[in-house]
Amino acid sequence: MKPIERSSGGAGAPAHVVSRRAFLRGLGTAAVTAAATSTAAVAAEMEKAGGEATVGPGEVPLEFVLNGKPVRTAAEPRETLLDVLRARFGLTGAKEGCDRGTCGACTVLLDGKPIYACMRLALEVAGASIETIEGQSLAGGLSPVQAAFVKHDALQCGFCTPGFVMTTTALLRANPTPTEAEVRRACSGHLCRCGSQPHIIRAALAAAGVATTTTSTADSLRHDHA
Amino acid sequence: MKPFTYQRALSVDTAVAESSERCRLLAGGIDLLGELKEGLVEADKVVAVTRIPGLDTIEKKSAGWTIGANVTVATIAAHADLARAFPGLAAAARDVASPQIRHVSTVAGNLLQHSRCWYYRHRDVTCMKKGGDVCYAREGEHKYHALFTGGYCISPLVSSLAVALTVLDASVVVRGRGGERRLTMAELYAPAWDDHAVHHAIVPGEMLTAIEIPLAARRSAFVQASEKASFDWALVSCAVSLELEGGVVRQARIALGAVSPVPYRDERAEKALVGTRLDETTADAAAALLLEKAEPLPHNAYKVPIARALIKRALLAAATPG
Amino acid sequence: MPEWPKDPKYIGKSTPRVDGAKKVSGAAKYAHDVQPEGCLYGVVLRSRWAAAKITSIDLAPALKVRGVKAAILVREGSRQVRYYGDELAAVAATSKRAALDALRAIKVVAEPQPHVVKEHLAARPDAPRVFAETPNTGAGRERKQGDPDKGFAEADVVVEGLYATQVEIHQPMETHGGVASFKDGELTAWHSTQGISGVRDGLSGALELPQNKVRVLGEFMGGGFGSKFSAGVEGLLAARLSQAAGAPVRLMLTRFDESLAVGNRPSTFQKIRVGARADGTLTAFSMESYGCAGYAAGGPSAGGSTNSGFPAPYIYRVPNFRTRHTEVSIHAGPAAAFRAPGCPPASFGIESILDELAVKLGIDPVELRIKNDPMELRQRQYRMAAERFGWAAKYRKPGSSSGPVKTGVGCAGSAWRVPGGGTQAEIEVSPDGSVEIRCGTQDLGTGTHTVIAVVAAELLGLTPADIQVRIADSRFPPSGASGGSMTVTSVTPAVFDVCTKAIEELMRTSGLADVRGPQWRAACRKLGVSPLVLQGRWIDGLSAAGTGGVQMAEVEVDTETGFVRVKRVTCVQDAGLLVNELTARSQANGGIMMGIGYALYENRVMDSTSGVMLNPNFETYKLPGIADVPEIDVAFMDLLERRVMGIGEPVTIPTASAIANAVANAIGARVTSLPITPDKVLAALGKVPGAARDNPHDAWMSLFATQPA
Structure with missing residues (x-):
């Protein structure tokens, strides 16, 4: 085959x-x-x-x-x-x-x-x-959705990722500037056991050029010791 | 899945002629494939009905709206005119399963879907609904099960659209080999009330072709409570419709889902609202009446307070303009 | 002592994962996806009985099904089945359809026996026994420190509670299994595993093949969470089917199989008593507990061996304590190591009762923890987290927010202490300057590929994209299994070592004073025609154990429907020296999401009458979805001097406890068993007619009644 x-x-x-x-x-x-x-x-x-x-x-x-x-x-x-x-x-x-x-x-x-x-x-x-x-990959390169998933680390083991990418791609075609609520709603038929959903929301919005969500914030407090 | 043959029906006549115990009609396929994969049902043949012309339209006529059997749940959820006329129906459609399911599942498939009781759906449990003689749920794990039933089986109806359509006085058009019949939503589900062997009134050799919703100056609302925020079955759902005149209730319909094998109504609760102005007190009184005959079991008694809250919320939402 | 670079370019920064493009494009081949030429489709026949003596299994009808190439028994002769879903036989065929047709054709004759699938019923003296020779409850293990009686006597306040945790199932998105291919007496196995070396050893042992005739591969794997350390029954069946059929066989479990047979987190039942002085200082702790790891701890397909034991009084300093833990066996699938084994249940019990104590004493829960937590770092984390979260403004008297939808907050802490080690790595530097690092570790999705590239790039003065990382091949230099948050602590020192050696060797051969970065290519050219190949190994001083973390959760509870929504989780985690912040953040988010599932949704439901698991699917074994995601705020304490640490496990430990405490704070009543579902919330509020306000269910009390304390 x-x-x-x-x-x-x-x-x-x-x-x-x-x-x-x-x-x-x-x-x-x-x-x-x-x-x-x-x-x-x-x-x-x-x-x-x-x-x-x-x-x-x-x-x-x-x-x-x-x-x-x-x-x-x-x-x-x-x-x-x-x-x-x-x-x-x-x-x-x-x-x-x-x-x-x-x-x-x-x-x-x-x-x-x-x-x-x-x-x-x-x-x-x-x-x-x-x-x-x-x-989905454009002539060997990544689509904007795929690139955003990589950049924002919207995946861990990656097994669920192709599905999320497909749904996000369809969402952005129909609705190029979705809100965070719309991303959540569109992706509600997917599971991710690694728990990458916060970064998936971020990546989907970033691919749409929408300002990044507050769903996931992080700080690295380097050398923060007494 | 055992091997089966496949036919793509291009007319209702073909579908009806082929339909039998061993020949299943296939629409969106979510329910049927689930049953076939688990070996709960067997089919020698599957007849696909989704390419039958003319069954995928939503039309407004003088008497009311007609929704073709093959209209998808996603289409109903996104139909602006329908949502203005029947906000409760649109809300119910929006809460069905996930986008992937809403894109393929049809309104007919949603109404006619089979039990989600986890004993019924289990490949190695033969409960009374599958020809056995025990309702395992009654003595076992029944937190998702019915509060009201006319029989012994406590598998609840799970179709949200059924609940939403019930309060709109909708009816379904059913084509059989001998002609067409119309059933009210109550009639569609009535046999399931006390006959554990069936899910609805449609028999092999028949096909649901359309849903008709009469025009009426009604307000409607739908609410559901689940364990998860999305893509989860309702623990309880509630749809209401109201005809108001100067803020006074002229007619009310209240139906509950996931608590009975049928969309559960009680005329006493609806009549009690007529002539009143809806507020917390009148809504709660109606809720109490509707729940009066509940027969909770140890693990599902919590559905009673949820239902009470949802009835109130749906009534107040429908009564509030906007 | 070796030291990490002081002013790193990549370490501690965010590098997108180097294998990300493959994963987002469908190009990454998991064991699930490997399709060698002529590959057959394998499936497993499982017991339909929870307890039975299997007298015969007739495979002949299966072999007659067109397309079937092999059918084998798991074991010859009559045998005992101890849970619904136990493996009986397996079939390989040219298509999925033929294989499933063949499964249905197999005839099994069995003598069904009485079963027991509920912990409290199994503990009764007259319960059907899981093993005929021994009672279902073990002898119990006791631990004692100080003088508990004296400790309780000294207490100003004593609180008691009964807390229970459910059976949680790993449910990685990729199920267990793999593809096995025999060729010329050698076995190649593409396996979905957390430990390629262990799988290699397991297969060679079971099949009596020399270890050098077995090769295990697994570049991409779809999650394990502790359940995928060994070849498992399914891996062995794939290999045996391949032997029998003379063709490669792909045997991946179905979701149904996955739910039943390959491991879970044991349930626990904890009766706890805590004594404290009026200022909150703990004086005594006692606990009687039961736990259930299914039919037996760490069954043959479960991989890791574990039991239902858990640490108590977990992270807290209590001078006097007494614990007694008893194992209960039931006819159900076996437990396996699960992300921070023992810790989430341990945390739930102690953190719940600490909040009860805080309320009784009128002390802020954060202050109570700081007072009794022996780890200075975590004390500081509580203050940091409280500031980020806005704890002081949000913490109110339990149940005091107005309206039907109430908000509440809760907190909990965690610890993790497993050191790394035992890893070897190899570097190949080519004369054109290209670099390949080989290591027999694996990437569970935590980013091992990327971490190796980051460390090598940092040390060699190159970019992560310059480093070709090859892992997950049992022919590469050995590394341990990826469990215990040990991968990064085991692998990075070996990569450090091998890179350091390469630099030294290149300096020698090239005569250049510095071969890194801009000089790299020039130095490599001096190698002539042969690449430089060097081995290195784990060295001490670069990684460490002993991390701590705290989490705070804010929830919203609809007191009319019992629905709980997690609004916000703040996580302050000691990450040692962060290697890659981006992937570490993903791990923290993932730990929190898993904790949300444990807190609110997940539960294995067994049916007493039939003995089956009722929810071997994602429809009713409910995992958190994207709509359930709260605002998550993660702050890593990135402390160079603390060296590299793993955080995959600690980040999931306190989440459920913090949420449970937040729910109790919101509604002024406590749901004492997980998951916290609407039925339990409404019962705790006294809104369910006929239901006991204090769950866990009355039934569980009988566990404690059946055995002398």
Whole structure:
């Protein structure tokens, strides 16, 4: 299982609507997973999937836009989007922290909105745009949100971080200058056991250019001894 | 999850034709996937309903508002006109779970979600709600459980939207193979009051397609109390609606969530408010009446004072202009 | 004696973590993410019974499932199960779906037995026994100092209380487990661990492989908090599955597994009596306590061995005391070391009763602590914290704030004393001037990579970005496990040593008087074609033990709904010589957040009838979220002469105690058991019909009734 090639431009506005023609055009160069069968069979399945046909329980062809590029793979109806991203595309940035839609470590953007990839059947994203953490870095550099997370140390073990970055990214696209309360509200679907939330609030506001919060203050009292 | 087939319904007719005990309708998927993953339910087939055209709109007509079944909780929470008309509904939607869940979960899915009782949700416990013959919660750990029930099972209704819609006299449109029926919110949940085996009145072969809210000069409010500040279930929730005339109550609705298998109401409490001006005293008197028939257990008696406080707060909030 | 540089450029300043870019971009590969070619998916079958004799397990149906490559038993033959979730078997398959299908196909025949999952019921003489041969309660351990009876006789005031703490679960975001791959008789294991050497030794011992045939890797790991010291049952199963299947196997636990089987902080029940003079001076302390570490302390999968014991009277100076602690066993998952083992429960008991004493004596709680705290540093910290926090203006008579939403304040102190040591490190300086430091330590998220880069950069006159840090490989020079806040105290002296040696060697080979900074490249060029490779080891005098800290909390309590909101936490922490302020601040915030969870939300709930844990998930095992974050003010006392110290553990110790005291101060009644949930707050206020005002629950009193004191 090889990761598909990285998207080169994941930081712009998400591709909300992709025409079927554009989709198929894109498939010409997109990586096809090992699971794909013959082209004819895939095409036939795709036609069926386009209508009300019943598919599965075996693997079913699936197309969607992943980090800006149309991709094609196949998945059983019972597979979640998270499983498909990790096992079939090798994109391991989204983590399985709970597999029940409670921790947020698997958060990806579906048509620009944060969702739990662990609670979405993969076939449900057919034709939709999915953005993962792997699509966030700009040509090898970090996005402003990512850079702010590093600068303000909004992470410790880092396992929950891709999820927080995705949600923060979506927040700032929709609301470029959020208040602290809005950051808290947007990030309420994430857990961080290392307790980096104070710095996450700070980083999210800093990425938006909003004056830094009072949530976390610190002093180093060097050589303060009697 | 065992293997299942998948069909994307493009019409309500298809969804209704396919729906059965072994064929589940899938909307946002949060509730159904949770049950499938824990092995609480099994499905041979899943029919996705979210791409059925026409079910994702919010419309205001002369008789009232219609909210399509596939409208997401996030959409309700963010809908400015709806929030002006029904602040209680908007407040309830804003408090549902987390943004990630609100973005995908639909209003129908929220109303029809199953029990969150931790015995029901446990893969290795077969309680009466899952075909066993014991309510483990009654003798066991029931701090999150019901104060009022017509049966023995004490699993409470957890949908906040159900509570908010109840006080708006909303009804749901249900399509079956033989045609359409309309149920009031009370009717939607009535079977769950004393039948532990069901969560609501919708049966396989039916699909909830819309929610209708009548136009009325009502003020509404919703409040909930939880253990955490966000992304936590309500210990108790309370929705109220009031029709006021010159500061005097003409009609009142009060419903409680998370304390009963249904949105809990008591007409006596509502009638007691009619003709009064709302203040601490009248609100508290109504609260006392609504809670009079509570049957607290050792670990959930604390819900009584919480409910009392929330009823008062919701009533006073709804009565206060602004 | 070696000495840290007097006017540092990086040490004590804030350097963003050097591996930050990898972590924010999804490029960091955790054990969870490693996918070698042909990797299989492993899962564990667990007991559905809390107590049972397992008579047979039939794996044959699992092996028939398409895609299944191996199925193994944890142990051959019939066996005893002592908790719900105990490991029985494991399966490896080509996909997650196939592996889970196979788990369902396994047939287990068991004879269920009576179980007991509540501490107070387990202590009864007629309770089902966890181990047939021994009663569920141990003999008890006693400690005594001075003359407690005389001490109480001398007291002007005596207060008594019963305090209880819950079972807290580590719940790192990355679950336990890893990927094991056998190739040519050698095992490579990518493991989510706090101690790669220990995992290596554990795997080689259990599999009877020479230690040099086992390599353990773990560059990134998603949190451990004390629960990830060993390979664990899951690590061993992954290796055995890989052997059986002839392919790499990834076996990461599910959240359900994680909640049940890989460790927790033991519960405690503390009946405390304290005597004091009218001026607040403590004269006597006595405590009878019980604690429960599950079916047995430090089970095979739990890693660290620990029990439910805890220090008392913790940090305070009491001339006369008597303690007696008894272990209770129940049919539940085992305890493991957990961030500052024993200390948060110890703190909760003593700090709670000190506030009761302060109220009774009419003494300010801060003054009472300063009077009885033997550590001069902490006495100063109380005064500093009080000023930053505004204690004098905020502390009022308990329950005296007006309105239904009441505010209150509380304080508590902490100590931590575990020295570092036992680390070796290696430096490779290339002729082009590039530097690589190798050390067999690991980074739990505390910033080990960055700390090494900062120290090396400081000493070599380079920047942290110039230093390539390689850690978490058992082939690197050995270091101990990362626990006990020992990583920074163990690793930095070894890095100091190896850098010092490199400078000396470069000075010799280059003939330059100073090779650091601007001269570095020129000096390195003189190496010719071979890099300079040197080893160093931990040296004395650069790190130390014995830190102290205090915290103050302000809360808001809705007395109608019982909801508690933490408004503000002030933390003054002796950090010794700070190495990297930015990452240390993150650790302090994290300790406080974890303390908030312990204070208000977290609790393992067991069901008596079925014997299962009811909340093996994040829906009802509640962790604090971002909405629960208070204003946090951290002040480090950065004291060069105190040398490098670890702070990861002390920063979490006093938080819950300070919050509990603040709640009591707000409402004028005390919730005496953790977590402080709305039901308990309302009960303490006397607002719950039929409920006892004084929790802990009556039931817990029976613990003390069943055993002679």
